[in-house]
Amino acid sequence: MALPLKVDLEALDINSQSEYVTYSKQVHDYSPAIKKLLDLSEDYVPGSERAFKAGRPAVWCQGGNYQPPLLYALGVTPVAYSEMGRYSSKEDMLLAEDVYQFPVETCSMLKCTVAQWHKRLNTGTINRILGSSSSCEPFNLSWELMRLRGYDVFVNEVIYRGPSVEGERLEQLVDFTVEQLRDVAEWLTGSRDVDETKLSFEIARKNRLLRKVKKVLDLRILHPFYMKSLAIILTLNVGLNNYFGRPDDYEAAIDELIVELENTPIDEKEIQKAIPLVWAGGTGQEFGVYEAIDLAGGALLGLRSAPFKDYREDIPPLEAIARWVYDNSIAGAGVYARHVLDAEVTRLKARGVILYGYIGCSFASIDREMWRRFFHEKGLPCVNLEGSFQTGAPTGQVLTRIKAFVEMLAA
Ligand code: SF4
Incomplete structure (x- = not known):
């Protein structure tokens, strides 16, 4: 039932990211x-916007990193703006170019996000944006553009820990970040105080879910498809990262998934047939790439965002968040994410690494090249792909390269 489907991707006639999600539900018909x-993923943005209109505070934000635990503790739903990409089309690209004068070569991630925000102006939906200076220059520009258009925008300073930063310098960064977190609280609630009981609750929830999802990832090794x-x-x-805006429902679904996986008989043929792969790089909206991996017999078992470290629960919660930020793969330098990828390659005995980024994104291309060299020196095959933050059917060239890569590993 769960083995790769022998169908041609083009025969699926899927033309939008939302259609891929619908298709994925059909493929997983055996798993409630x-x-x-x-379903939670599908309703994340629309459901958060409905809840906002019904009175529940919400902000557009990265929806990861330090933001969700803090925002949930403040009673605010974090809504990841990257998830708006799946509602975008070629018309959104044109809108961003015409109204905001973005050069045509600007990455599509930025153009579709800005166009989606533009279309929501004065519609009574979420009107606050929590930006991050650690994103990229195009996004830094977008915060200013949206502020000019009337959004209430707050942007944190850059979070970055150089590979050799320890001791007193690290303590300064932690103190600085705690104040930054209080700045966010003040922007959202008018007070720099954060309820420590609520924040500790959110940290405990996050740690619990990190452990549960780790268990899912381990069970996937026994049930790769x-x-x-x-x-x-x-x-x-x-x-x-953000529980699709509904933490209790997300946790209940993860619990149910663990039970399903534990109760599914292990099929040795399925394990032998799987080609374990690690995904290194962005995961945008080009959902066809993932389908291409599945159809070629690859099993995407390792991811750059695999849970790596828990939050500390033995120190004040704001400090715990700041320390987690600087002690994790999102601390800035590419070497931190490489440690996670390397751990994933070892854990899974991976046979290949897929490096993926977006056309026009200088932000991530250097990291990808460093990682490619690192894994090549270890003798692990890598494919370095550039796709787009897709707004339609997937690009043929990327799909062809994925298929060829997985087939080469299978041979
Ligand atoms: S594709 Fe890269 S440059 Fe463009 S918005 Fe995303 S991270 Fe920034």
Whole structure:
């Protein structure tokens, strides 16, 4: 039931990212838990906007890193603006170019996000943006543009820990970040005080879910085709970060998934057939790439965003968040994420690494090149792909290269 489907991607006639999610629900017909996770993903943005209109505070934000625990503790839903990409089309690209004068070569991630915000102006939906200076220059520009258009925008300073930063300098960074977190609280609530009981509750919830999702990832080694690439990417990269705006429902679905996986008989043929792969790089909206991996017989079992470290629960919660930020793969330098990738390659005995980024994104291309060299020196095959933050059907060239790479590994 869960083995790769022998169908041609083009025959699926899927033309939008939303259609991929619908298709993924059909593919996972045997798993109520995965369908619930995909339902949550599908309703994340619209559901958060509905809740906002009904009175629940919400902000557009990265939806990861330090933001969700802090925002949930403040009673605010974090809504990841990157998830708006799946509602975008070629018309959104044109809108961004015409109204905001973006050069045509500007990355599509930025153009579709700005266009989506533009279309929401004066519609009564979420009107606050929590930006991050650690994103990229195009996004830094977008905060200013949206502020000029009337959004209430707050932007944190850059978070970055150089590879050799320790001791007193690190303590300064932690203190500085705690004040930054208080700045966010003040912007959202008018007070720099953060309820420590609520924040500790959110940290405990996050640690609990990090452990549960780690368990899912371990069980996937025994059932490599049970949860396919798009479903795990949405569950991990979006859901584990911000719970799709519905923490209790997300946790219940993860619990159900663990039970399903534990109760599914192990099929040795399935394990032998799987080609374990690690995904290194961005996971945007080009959902067809993930389907191409599945259809070629690859099993995307390792991800750059795999849970790496828990939050400390033995220190004040704001400090715990600041220390987690500087002690994790998102601390800035590419070497931190490489440690996670290397741990994933070892854990899974991976046979290949897929490096993926967006056309026009200088932000991530240097990291990808460093990682490619690192894994090549270890003798591990890598493919370095550039796709787009897709707004339509997937690009043929990327799909062809994925298929060829997986087939080469299989041979
Ligand atoms: S594709 Fe790269 S440069 Fe463009 S918005 Fe995303 S991170 Fe920034």
